[in-house]
Amino acid sequence: MRIDVAFTPGEQPEAAVAIVIDVLRATTTIAYALAHGYSRVLACAGLDHARELAGRLGDGTVLAGERACVRPEGFDLGNSPRELAESEPGGQTLVLSTTNGTRAIVTAASRADTVLVGSLANLTACAAAAARSARHAKGDVLVQCAGVGGEFAIDDAYTAGRYVAELRVWLAEWEASDAAQAAEAIAASFPTAADGLGASRSARNLRAAELAEDVRYCAREGVLDVVPTVGDVDDDVALITA
Amino acid sequence: MRIDVAFTPGEQPEAAVAIVIDVLRATTTIAYALAHGYSRVLACAGLDHARELAGRLGDGTVLAGERACVRPEGFDLGNSPRELAESEPGGQTLVLSTTNGTRAIVTAASRADTVLVGSLANLTACAAAAARSARHAKGDVLVQCAGVGGEFAIDDAYTAGRYVAELRVWLAEWEASDAAQAAEAIAASFPTAADGLGASRSARNLRAAELAEDVRYCAREGVLDVVPTVGDVDDDVALITA
Numbered sequence: 001m002r003i004d005v006a007f008t009p010g011e012q013p014e015a016a017v018a019i020v021i022d023v024l025r026a027t028t029t030i031a032y033a034l035a036h037g038y039s040r041v042l043a044c045a046g047l048d049h050a051r052e053l054a055g056r057l058g059d060g061t062v063l064a065g066e067r068a069c070v071r072p073e074g075f076d077l078g079n080s081p082r083e084l085a086e087s088e089p090g091g092q093t094l095v096l097s098t099t100n101g102t103r104a105i106v107t108a109a110s111r112a113d114t115v116l117v118g119s120l121a122n123l124t125a126c127a128a129a130a131a132r133s134a135r136h137a138k139g140d141v142l143v144q145c146a147g148v149g150g151e152f153a154i155d156d157a158y159t160a161g162r163y164v165a166e167l168r169v170w171l172a173e174w175e176a177s178d179a180a181q182a183a184e185a186i187a188a189s190f191p192t193a194a195d196g197l198g199a200s201r202s203a204r205n206l207r208a209a210e211l212a213e214d215v216r217y218c219a220r221e222g223v224l225d226v227v228p229t230v231g232d233v234d235d236d237v238a239l240i241t242a
Numbered sequence: 243m244r245i246d247v248a249f250t251p252g253e254q255p256e257a258a259v260a261i262v263i264d265v266l267r268a269t270t271t272i273a274y275a276l277a278h279g280y281s282r283v284l285a286c287a288g289l290d291h292a293r294e295l296a297g298r299l300g301d302g303t304v305l306a307g308e309r310a311c312v313r314p315e316g317f318d319l320g321n322s323p324r325e326l327a328e329s330e331p332g333g334q335t336l337v338l339s340t341t342n343g344t345r346a347i348v349t350a351a352s353r354a355d356t357v358l359v360g361s362l363a364n365l366t367a368c369a370a371a372a373a374r375s376a377r378h379a380k381g382d383v384l385v386q387c388a389g390v391g392g393e394f395a396i397d398d399a400y401t402a403g404r405y406v407a408e409l410r411v412w413l414a415e416w417e418a419s420d421a422a423q424a425a426e427a428i429a430a431s432f433p434t435a436a437d438g439l440g441a442s443r444s445a446r447n448l449r450a451a452e453l454a455e456d457v458r459y460c461a462r463e464g465v466l467d468v469v470p471t472v473g474d475v476d477d478d479v480a481l482i483t484a
Contacts, residue, residue, distance in 0.1 A: 011394070152253070
């Protein structure tokens with residue numbers, strides 16, 4: 001069994017099971033949404049696409065997203081896991097507009113049979129589920145980082161490294177790819193998750209938008225039991241349920 | 243001034259100066275060829291393309307390359323820096339067939355004004371030249387890894403990390419991208435260069451082909467003063483001179 005990591009969404013490895021990471025903040029937001037009362041998340045890239053989708057679904061739909069860290073006009077919520085965890089769910093469905101996360105999910109869905117949504121928040125639960133799924137399929141596990149604008153992001157790479165380490169706990173026999181080894185080395189180079197996430201360009205942008213508290217929040221490891229799983233991907237909209 | 247790293251050739255960052263790395267073994271071979279008497283290297287991807295090119299150039303041309311670590315039929319030399327260093331040059335021009343290295347050089351040439359060919363062998367000389375060139379252009383430096391088949395390779399990532407560290411010695415003011423930080427962490431996680439290169443899939447393939455000595459050879463740092471520089475790229479053939 002092979003553990004692999006793709007640091008950018010443009011890479012093309014195949015695997016039985018993929019775990020998609022956009023730790024600051026999309027995949028952390030998805031984990032918190034499903035852990036705090038939403039029954040499904042619909043992730044799509046464009047703001048207008050998200051608005052149209054939420055309008056079509058009507059009552060019981062909450063519209064969340066961001067551009068440059070900030071909640072867009074007319075949206076109910078930003079892309080903040082903290083905001084989701086600290087408020088009652090406003091409906092059954094969360095429509096989330098996120099560029100990098102959605103791109104990585106859609107890419108992964110085209111190459112893996114099972115696609116899970118990973119963050120530090122649900123590290124243990126998600127890694128255990130991925131290992132079970134890979135054992136069952138007798139296939140490989142890929143940790144797919146979302147990156148930023150197609151480029152490498154160290155917050156996602158840090159989280160990928162934590163996933164590789166956790167997957168090794170759950171898998172009896174495994175072989176780590178070059179990228180999986182590198183991800184572990186990157187994670188091990190930071191004393192804490194807050195340092196690893198905090199070193200990223202995304203964290204600098206969040207701090208500049210006075211959202212440093214979200215970085216700290218996304219760095220909390222293994223606090224949710226939820227395993228967000230990607231179902232249909234249709235018209236670049238990914239359906240995610242727990 | 244920004245120091246950036248692209249771990250795979252599919253990434254698209256732009257920079258004033260790019261250093262291309264395919265440390266096992268193409269870019270090391272190029273450095274040794276130019277340091278040991280060849281006046282130019284013509285790098286191209288296909289074997290037939292290389293044969294045709296060498297045939298057209300005629301006398302004074304030496305044909306080198308590999309497929310699965312081994313010298314192809316009809317070729318004068320394999321892709322071994324050791325072989326080049328230990329023999330007299332058989333001509334003025336080395337035609338080198340290398341898939342990953344050529345792809346990375348051609349990609350880099352389309353995005354950077356100056357493209358240098360880097361290895362551990364010429365680390366100090368190449369980093370110093372890149373820093374001079376970037377200061378002159380008031381632009382950024384990109385370390386472009388070749389990877390393997392479009393995927394991440396830890397031998398190239400290790401070398402990229404050593405280049406980031408060396409560039410910081412030569413640049414007065416710099417900002418490291420997420421990927422540059424990660425490359426440094428990867429390099430720092432190995433006690434020696436032989437360990438960093440030796441951990442890669444490419445090294446395993448070389449060991450299996452009884453070429454372990456080439457891994458150790460490619461791990462020697464800062465032993466050549468040569469700065470291979472990419473000139474014209476025409477019909478996917480890159481002209482490289484010192």
